[in-house]
């Protein structure tokens with residue numbers, strides 16, 4: 001078996017098929033490829049395969065759709081190994097199945113039974129597109145570094161950490177190690193990165209690490225939070241405007257896209273962007289050019305796009321709130337940040353580092369947590385994720401003295417075992433029950449006022465943190481911003 005020019009290590013092929021005979025037959029494709037292959041790994045159980053994808057290097061993954069539960073179950077595979085060639089196979093081939101499989105992350109599709117030559121040719125075509133990636137050195141294999149990674153001297157998560165690019169991200173759990181690996185692999189690329197994850201899971205930190213590890217790090221990363229800016233101002237924030245474009249535009253202003261020229265444009269909470277602006281962003285992605293508001297000239301900009309959302313982007317597409325074509329333009333390199341409750345191994349590491357940081361900032365002598373406090377921190381569900389843990393530890397440090405954090409220093413919400421599963425909404429309902437609002441008999445509180453009370457209660461419970469309150473209420477932060485604005489307007 002010869003080695004193709006440009007490939008510097010054996011290719012790793014994995015096959016997932018609940019029929020061991022089919023899996024073995026498919027795996028024989030490795031003998032037909034014009035590249036050197038390691039012994040293929042065969043799986044009949046989805047979970048085992050997913051585990052190995054998180055841990056080890058994978059170049060080619062052949063997935064039987066009946067085994068994984070259909071094409072909609074493909075996404076976790078694509079998310080875990082964004083640079084792997086994924087070929088979906090199925091005994092029930094149809095055009096719509098093939099299209100759906102490719103939309104969910106497969107690179108190609110074959111109907112069973114297929115010839116090994118057909119499979120080999122599809123794999124070879126895809127591998128040819130990825131030659132540079134195949135020379136990336138992974139921690140577990142011995143490969144040659146790619147030129148761009150050498151430039152930042154951060155071709156592995158541990159090298160990236162040594163170089164300081166991952167310093168802000170704390171957590172050694174397996175899901176976070178997989179995230180670090182994705183960051184390191186995706187950073188040198190020019191393709192857009194799409195980060196998803198609940199509020200407070202570290203999406204902004206992740207975007208900053210991607211920028212720091214890229215060869216664009218000499219230029220700026222410019223962040224626009226689409227939820228925090230009123231909708232009618234987002235366009236001018238991103239694309240800028242010229243004097244006279246609207247009332248109050250007294251001078252020309254460059255937008256975030258121009259400021260990010262040569263660097264990175266990070267569009268946080270992109271799910272909040274309205275459909276008209278989504279079209280303009282799509283045109284910018286397609287052409288690299290845009291017009292400032294009120295201008296007729298086009299501006300050309302070279303900015304790498306990273307975007308993030310705490311919504312489910314595919315559900316937003318289905319609901320018609322997010323353009324499908326924009327989704328596929330942006331969703332090239334996906335990163336999914338796991339919620340804290342799914343990586344409990346990280347809770348005490350994070351808590352300890354926050355405790356040290358805030359003790360030193362606030363001149364307190366805290367050194368650690370006693371056993372009961374630790375048990376409560378570990379048992380709590382953390383709906384506001386790392387941000388909630390960080391705020392909780394800061395609050396404890398500010399409000400208490402001592403060497404060890406004890407259970408009575410924890411907020412009631414976390415310390416009360418019966419409250420561990422109690423949501424903030426439940427708490428505000430309890431509060432409403434115990435302190436009924438006194439209103440004249442027969443009057444009914446208007447809906448907006450009731451809504452305002454619930455939102456304000458939740459904000460109090462989360463120390464005014466809008467993102468966390470929004471997550472607990474299962475609404476978007478922009479809804480809270482807009483409601484606050486409307487209450488202000490009512491009181492004027």
Ligand SMILES: Nc1ncnc2c1ncn2[C@@H]1O[C@H](COP(=O)(O)OP(=O)(O)OP(=O)(O)O)[C@@H](O)[C@H]1O
Nearest residue numbers: 168169170199200201202203204205310386387467
């Ligand atoms: N892995 C982590 N290590 C250390 N700090 C973290 C980590 N993840 C998040 N944080 C901290 O939690 C807070 C929220 O992080 P960040 O803003 O990146 O989250 P996010 O997912 O972008 O939130 P949102 O969706 O609300 O914008 C920040 O103060 C950040 O420093």
